[in-house]
Every structure is written in structure tokens, then in C-alpha cells.
Amino acid sequence: MIVVMKVDSRQKEIDDILKRLAERGLTGHLSKGVERTVIGVVGQTYPELRDMLELLPGVEDVIPITKPYKLSSREFQSQDTVIRVGDLTIGGGELVVMAGPCAVESEEQLLETARAVKAAGANILRGGAFKPSTSPYAFRGLGEEGLKILAQAREETGMPIITEVVTPEDVGLVLRYADILQVGARNMQNFVLLDEVGKAGKPVMLKRGMSATIQEWLLSAEYILSQGNRQLMLCERGIRTFETYTRNTMDVSAIPIIEKVSHLPIIADPSHGTGKWYLVAPLALAAVAAGADGVMIEVHPSPDYALKDGAQSLTFDNFQRLMAQLVSVVASMGRKMAGGTNG
Amino acid sequence: MIVVMKVDSRQKEIDDILKRLAERGLTGHLSKGVERTVIGVVGQTYPELRDMLELLPGVEDVIPITKPYKLSSREFQSQDTVIRVGDLTIGGGELVVMAGPCAVESEEQLLETARAVKAAGANILRGGAFKPSTSPYAFRGLGEEGLKILAQAREETGMPIITEVVTPEDVGLVLRYADILQVGARNMQNFVLLDEVGKAGKPVMLKRGMSATIQEWLLSAEYILSQGNRQLMLCERGIRTFETYTRNTMDVSAIPIIEKVSHLPIIADPSHGTGKWYLVAPLALAAVAAGADGVMIEVHPSPDYALKDGAQSLTFDNFQRLMAQLVSVVASMGRKMAGGTNG
């Protein structure tokens, strides 16, 4: 942490800061410039220290220089985290494809979709049993009934399943059915939920909140990691901006940034990232070209009859076409599809 | 809902839409313009209908014309909601002042603050026992111990208390101590929590999420209202923008907007809204001039020793000065301070 003094700060003020730091077992390292004095704080700092220092007389600004997250950083762990789910590995170089409907609506809808995405080469089946919805009057999912249908689809197709958990007390229930727990964007800072999935002992996918900075996202990851769960992957799903043409603005740059600053695998969700089905394929391909470890795609037998997010869902045909394009782009990058999919 | 057809749409496509609407018990009302045809949907529509219609051939755009929230709207209830907390009324015209530390840190800290803000004219005591924190390594509150200290301060000062609840299973616990439950910005779309406080039978204050539109905020209010709890007030606490000088950008215009579109009381929190103590007084005054029903102000005996959010907390002296200014501005608006405070 660096304390920048005001141009007209006085020696007494500087001395007071040094004293305050000493009270906390920290040392202040003075650097007198042409215009102003700067104090480097040496020792184990913490975020609240900044608030305190900013309030002291003579202080112009306080600048943190250490990243507030640790376990999720490349500096802490230089090699990539690789997560194993059955025979699959996520984060090990191959492209993983997760696909399925936004919400589980019925046995028929899910099984039909599961077979179709499996046939097209998807590796993991997605489907929501508990659905957060902006409006209390909208469909909120089938609950445990939906989880059972998901398990049935796994039974039949062999695909592991990823599904969302929306509240801490459901973690145990969802764990009984899911292979990967998903924490949704609206819950990225539901800290009690993060604690719980941090104790779950199964892989977790943490979506970025729609107004979360990359640093805040990694701090939420830190909650999960610090509870002992290291099987964690991140998912970029679009951020909120002023643009209204798309539902969200998918931050494709987050993919190489995460790769640079963290060892955690990064998945891209162009369905929520754009909100429009005809943008899903171009953004899925873009995400892969930018280095994503996987993509998550919403697929529905009849998007125009979907109970949720039909506008951003692909038909089986469109999904199949996208898979062929993914195979081609992945090969051009010198990478492979997970599970031996080759079109 | 209005369906806007493409310029080159065909009669068959229009007929197909009318058929789809009829399947759902709805009627389509055709309006043929110079350039294109527009179909007005008559009947009880719902959000998912939009997704479905957007996917049909020949459709350019689908525009909802009914607001998705009901119980929170002025159209549903034209007179203002007035909430009673002991002798106080919130939303009835008088300005209510809530004040206290960000977090309850100790009995001494809270009681000292409670006495000071009471003496200065505050009406309600605030203080967090459960604190959401961006980092897992930061202070997260004293929990039930903090609630007990709050109750003790109420005992001594007579001020009702408002405190945050962060997870559904704590609602019962917090209810045993609090007079008003606060749902924080990060939990504005924690729908399970909204359901729970909707059943609580005590007043609730719902903060705006930092990237929530006004419509989304009112939809979250709808969760609480639709569970039967009508003692609901809203709180503007700043939104996330590109500006980095302040922690958030306080959206003062949200105050008169809420007053126009909803009957719910609206409180302003300039402490979180700005993140800097020297901006708290000007923004509190601005909020009142814009018509806020109340303000919530963070006050701490020694902000530079606070465990949380010291940078945005007022000292006792600064709070007292602000109260005097509030009294003056409130009088100039032809309004009164709640509880007979008159400086």
C-alpha cells in the first residue's frame, strides 16, 4: 500500500502516519519527490487499512499495490488448474462443450435435448431446476423434480450434468444429483452460498456477476477456494453496459485476462452473453479463438415454445452447425475437442 | 405487447402469428402502416411471450407495453404507502433520519454512537451484524452478538433499529431483534431471501442493486409485496458506472422517479452512494431536495479506526452539522423532520 501525501503536507502529518503504521506492526518507507512525499507501507496490509489511512490529515490518496485475492492468482499457483469430471478434463487444453436447455421443463424436453446435443458432440448436459427470475410471476423451475429428470438424462446418455444452486440450504439437495454446481451471475456475491459450495467437495462453476469487475469475481472465487474447494472454474456470461441491442455485452477480453492472472479454467456462455440466438454462434467462436477452455450453449427442441430464454436458445440444427464450426476453429488453434469429438 | 413485422413480411407470417396468439387465448389486432404491419396483442400477456414471438418468421421486434410489475406501481395503488415503526411514520411526508455505524463492532462503539445520533436528532439506529464483504478475508460482522448489542441500544435510547439480513435462514433470527429488516444491494436479486422477508410481517427496506434498473428494482419489490408484506420501503444507494472517483454514482433522479411510478417510500443512502465522507452531506441534502422520504447515514466515533467503511463514515461532529443543514433544507421545502427534530 502506498500513501500519497498532499503537496502541502507537513512533517507532523507524516510522523503521525508512521506512528499509526507502527501501532499495527507495519513500517512506513519514505520517498520524497519533487512535489510530494510518498510512503510505502511495508508489512502485511489489509483492505480496511486503506480506509483508515485515507482519513488521516495530509493524505491525498492511498493506493493498494497488492492484489486482494491470493488463492485464485497465477502468482500463487503457476500451473493451470485442471478439473476432472468422469473421463473429462476441464482446463487441460481441450475444448469442453456444455449444452442443454435453460430450464428443465419436462422429461420429454430434456431427454430429447440431451440426446441431440450428445449426438452433436456436447460433453456435459446443462439444465436449470432452480431458476432465478427477475419477476416473481415467471417460471422458477421444477425444483427437485427437475434434478431427477437431469439424473435420468445422465443415466441414459452418460453425460455429466451441471445445474444451478440458488440458495445455501439447497446445496445438499443439488449435490445429490449434480456433477458440477453452478453459481449464477446474480449470486456471485451471495457470500453464504459461496461458503457452502466451497465445502461441497464437487466441481463448481462461478459465473461473473453482471456488474462485477474481474477483481471482484476473483474475490468471490477466493471465498470458494478458501473453504477448501479447488475444483473451481469461472464463466464469463456478459456484463451490463449502456448498449441495449444485446441483453448483456459479452466481455471476450475477460477470457485471456483470466488466463493471465489466474490458474482457473474459464468457460464462455454466449447465450446469456448476448441474449439473442443469432449472436450465439459468432460469440462462441470468438470465445474459443480468444482461448476459452469451454463454452456453454443453450439448446431447446422448440425455442419458440420454451418456458424460459427461448430467444437465446439454439435449435438442434443450429447447434449441430455450431459444433462443426467449433471443431474447425479449435483445430486451427492447434487444440482438440474434449471427448474426441471431431465433427 | 406489440409485434412489429419486417418491412417485407408476408401474409402467411402474419396469419401464423395470429394463430399462435389464438392458441394462447389472445387476440391480434392488425394495424397496417405505410412501411410495415404492426400487431397489437390483446389479452393477458406475460414476459415469455415476447421470447416466443421474437423467434417467429417475419417478426422484426416485439415491444412490451405493460409494465411487468403491478403491486409496487402507482397505477395499482395511487396513495402513498405509509409505514409505521413505533411512533414514527415513514413515507407520510416527514423526513426520517437513520444513522449509525456501518458494522456493529462492540457494545461501546455502538452505544456511544447511538447516544450521539439520538442527541443530534436521528430517528432510527442502523448497524450491521451480518456484513457482506467483497473479500473473504475481511470482517463479516459479529452475528447474533451484534444483534444483541443493537437491541441493547434500542433499550437505552428508544430508537427502533434497522439491520441487514443476508441469507434466508437468518430471517427468523434477525426478526427477533430488528424493527426493520434491510435487504442489501448485493441481495436485491436473491429471490429466496426476498420470498422470506416477504413473509416476515415486519417492515423491510430493499436497497437497489448496483447495476439494477429501476424496473428490476421494482420487480424485486414485487417479490416481497406478492408474499403479502406491504410494509416495504426502497433505498437508493448508488449505481455502478464508469466513473472511478466515487465508489458508486448516486442516482438522485431515482428518488423522484420512484415517487412518480410507485407508492413506496424512498430512502437515500449517500454513504454508500458516494463512498467518501466529504460527499455525504452534499448528497444527503440533494436527496432531500429531490424529495426523499428519509436518509440513511453512516456515523462512527472514530472513522479512522472503523473495521468497515470508515472512509464514508461521518464523525459525531460532522453528523450534527449535517442534521442542522437538513433541518433547514427540509423547512424550506415545506416539510418537517420526523420525531419533532427542529435543530
Place this chain on the structure above:
Amino acid sequence: MIVVMKVDSRQKEIDDILKRLAERGLTGHLSKGVERTVIGVVGQTYPELRDMLELLPGVEDVIPITKPYKLSSREFQSQDTVIRVGDLTIGGGELVVMAGPCAVESEEQLLETARAVKAAGANILRGGAFKPSTSPYAFRGLGEEGLKILAQAREETGMPIITEVVTPEDVGLVLRYADILQVGARNMQNFVLLDEVGKAGKPVMLKRGMSATIQEWLLSAEYILSQGNRQLMLCERGIRTFETYTRNTMDVSAIPIIEKVSHLPIIADPSHGTGKWYLVAPLALAAVAAGADGVMIEVHPSPDYALKDGAQSLTFDNFQRLMAQLVSVVASMGRKMAGGTNG
């Protein structure tokens, strides 16, 4: 400027940076912390230095600690800039009211408005002769004809006039008629135009760009000041955010921030700041309560017949009502209306 080294940086890398700094006549001041080394750069730095340093091996981050603007800062000039326009002073404590139509549409429209706002207590007449318009098919102003009508209104009412200049080569023309030149939000970074108005020798009002940070705004002010024109005031007129209810989100906190970091007067424009006439009065009052030196209000004889921005214009009656409220709030703040207006 502070250079933060990577945790695993090597001595050779540190030495290289010190050498680079020395080449530019700068000194590096080393501070070795527990985790990493930090280098304070002593000497006259400049923004491009940051880009260079960031690229050097071993560097984690480079943090500027000096503000990039000078002439506009409080540190450079501690007393407030006070601008004189005829008998009026702007920035000297009294509240200045600028009012008039968005665009000059006709002699009759402008004169009628000028008389009405004068009668209600406005100090300065506004009206656009050159109008930037998002669409090429919309009204773009009467040009010089509009300037002549403004001059005529000044002749009749005695009110000085403020009007916008949109391109460098029109500065001379507009100067012949205007008392204050306005640089609009879309031109805040039209640097050639800033240079020109910097040489104009008449007061200038610089609006904040809709996505400009406060620092960028002050850097644009620096363009004008560094050309020798110190009669400069700033105008907050709303920033672009994700919220779609309002046309812009008026950043009321910018008012006390400018007051703190700069000596330049700050005006608030709630008409553009909100885009809706029924929000203009509450936000004008809020701006004044937050400390604005003046407000700029759009007024039109028949907003529903306005050629531009009718939706955000006040009728004469509404403007008169607002003036009465301003008088009251200004008095409650211990301030006065400019020009002796007292309702």
C-alpha cells in the same frame, strides 16, 4: 509515478528500470517490501512514461500519483474562480439561473421565452443556434439567423446570452454575438475546438461529455486554460449509464467533487441531465442543495410544439414554480440568488 515489480522480479530487471529512468533524467527510489519491490519515480514524469514502464520486464503495474491536470486544480489555485458577465458574477456564491429554449426556433418563440424567464428571475438567456443532432435528418438550428435573434433578445431584456459553438471555424462568428460560449457534451474532446475557445477572450462553459470521467473533463478544461482563457466554468449534464428510464443519469456528486478538486465554477443542467420535464425541478433543487454555482434550465412556450427536446422543457408556469422553490432552498443554504431575485 510508482513502479510495482512482480513478486519474482530479478535484480537485473530493477537495475534496467533505474537505467531507463536515468536516461530520462529521472531517479528511481527503491522500497523493498515483504512481497515485492516498489520503485518511486522522482522527477518530472509524463503520461507516456507509464506506457513505457509497463512494458519493461519484471514490472507488474505502474501507478501514476500526480494528477495529470494542473491549471484547473485547487492545488494550483486555492481561491475560487469568479467570472464576471456584465453585472453578474458566476462562482462567487450567488446562484445563477440560465434559462431559455433548447434551440432558437423563431423571433417570436425566443422573445416570448426571454421575457418570461426574465420576469421569473432568470439571469442569463440560453438558446442554441447551432444544434448537434444525433440524426442528420433532424433540425440543426437556424445558424447566424439564430444568433441575431439572441442578440435582439439581449437588447430587449438586458440578459447576457449563452449559446453553443460546435466547430472551430464558427468560433469567431459566435463570439460576435454571445456573452458566454458553450462547448457541448459531444464536443468535450473536440480538442481543436477547445484550443479555439481557449483563445476567445470571453467566458466559456464546458459541458461534461456523457462518458467522461471527472479527470478527463478537467483535462479538457486544461486545454482551454492553457491557451490563456481563465474565464471557464464547468457544467454537469448527465452521464451515460445502463439505466434507460432517464436519457442520462445526472451525476449530482460531480458538483461537490469539482468544488473540492477544482477552483472552477460548476453549473448543473437537469434538463439534459434527466431528459424528462417532470424530473427537472427535483434535480435542479438537488443540484443547488449539493452546492452548484448555477443551473441551466430549458424553457419553451409550448414544449409540445418544440422543434427540439420538448420532452425536457418546462412551460413558463413550471419554470416560475421552480424559481420560487429555488429561492427558498437557496435561502435555506445561507446563499443568495444572483441579480437580487427574491421571488
Place this chain on the structure above:
Amino acid sequence: MIVVMKVDSRQKEIDDILKRLAERGLTGHLSKGVERTVIGVVGQTYPELRDMLELLPGVEDVIPITKPYKLSSREFQSQDTVIRVGDLTIGGGELVVMAGPCAVESEEQLLETARAVKAAGANILRGGAFKPSTSPYAFRGLGEEGLKILAQAREETGMPIITEVVTPEDVGLVLRYADILQVGARNMQNFVLLDEVGKAGKPVMLKRGMSATIQEWLLSAEYILSQGNRQLMLCERGIRTFETYTRNTMDVSAIPIIEKVSHLPIIADPSHGTGKWYLVAPLALAAVAAGADGVMIEVHPSPDYALKDGAQSLTFDNFQRLMAQLVSVVASMGRKMAGGTNG
């Protein structure tokens, strides 16, 4: 345009609206729903009509249904615009690569770069002679001297040149040297400049403003097209969001959106789009995977000695590596590199 009446609107109010519309030669088409009446406006509408209608009694909302831009839309012209620059075509399917330094700094710097990017396969040379700069104290370009150096590089390498024009009166000068005129992000709404380049008779590249919606961008394009210049391409270069890790957030989804709603070619600028050299390659590849017609890349002989934007510039080696990756990804998409580059 659709006029949505309030739930409690009266017949007299509806009649008044119909009368107003008739005064303007428009017809109102009534549609009475369960809750409220909606009026479809039939005839040639215009943006100001919305402002007017919103102000009338009984009106809840006014919704435009026609896009405000025409010449730039796919509906107006269904086949792609293809621009010819010498032997090159832009927008015809092949990927065009523009490369060069941010600013022309010297003959040596530019020629060296020109040779290197030519050798690596670039098609068009970029370089700024007039540089907009946030700070008045920073480098603003060599002016005409820079243009001469660009012309010399074209002479030697045969590459056409693209360079920015920042003010209307320089258009003639820049036209004497440039093959393509660039309008920068900060000038996207400099309407006088747009008019001028609309008369230029040479190809123009219009960058998206950093807070411009896609609709506003297309309206700025409309300025140029409506002056008769149809040789127009667009360039996505990042938008302003709350994220501070990158300089801008590159909106990759804008690429397929422009392709859908407009016939104009779309170029991606990942250098400005990210602001960090190590993100340029992944985002360039992403843009191509999303369907961009071209990319614009900043390249500098020694980025750490660049006078401007060194942090986002590639070295010659890095650029060469990127070209090889582009060749591979372009081939995987079934497309070709312009100019026969094949690695």
C-alpha cells in the same frame, strides 16, 4: 410510432391525439386492449414527434418502431457494400489487415514499421499524423509532416494508407495524402466533420464512439452516407464500461450485429479495444472468428520507446506471430486473407 395511453386515459385525450396527428398529415390507428388503448401512428413520422406526443395528457409512453437510420440499413440495401482501395477490396469476404504505429513519429520509425508489416502480410498502412490526446501536454502528432512521411511509405511499399482527420478544415489537406480517411471515436458525433468527410469522395472508416450505442453509430454513418459518400466502413474499438482492467471493453458482439443490421463492412481494432498488447492477439482472433471484415493493429519498432500508446502496440515479432494465427483461423472459417497472404 406507437402511443401507449394510460390505464385511466379518457376519450377526450384520445381524440386530442388523433387531432394532433391529423394536423401533421398522420393517421392514428386505435387498438383497445383489456387494460389500455394503444394508438398506432400511420404516416411519415420523425424523432421530434415522440417528444411532442409524450407531453400530451393521457399518454403513458411513446414507442418508435421504425429505425431512425435508413441508408446504412440492410433493409435499404441488402447486398454488402464492397469498398475498393487500389487492388484491395474491403467487405467482399477476404480479411483485410491494417497495421502500423499509433502515431507517425519519424521517417525512420514509420518506414521501418511499414516494411515489417508489409513483409508479415499486412494490406494497409496505418499511422496518425493528427492525434487527439486527452491531455493538452501530450504529443499531438507531426501534422502535415507526418502525412508526407506516410505518402513516402506508400511510395516505397505500395501499401495504401489510412490516417485520421480530426477537424473539418483539415479534410482537404488529409485527402491529398490519404487513401482512407479515419474518423476517430472521439469525433463520432462531430457532425460538421461527418458532413465534410461525406463530401470527400474517398473511403472513410468511422470508429464507434466509446459510449455510442449501435444505433447512434449508424446514425453517424448516416451523416456521411447522406452526403453522398457510400465508401464507408465501420470500426469497433471498444466501449466504456465499469471494468478498469482494460482501457475499454471491446464489444465483439457489435461485429455480427453490424453484419445483420447494416451492409457496411466492419473492422475491429483490438489495440484500442483492449489497451494492452498481450490482449491484442486473442481479441484480433476473436473478432475474425465473429466475422470481422478486417482488423487494425498497432505495431511499433520499440513499443517501450513509443511517443503514444506503446502499451497497446505489438513488436514486429508479435505481429508476425499474430499474422500466422490469423491465416490459420481465417482458413478454418472458409475465408481468405486479402492480397493473397497465406503465411
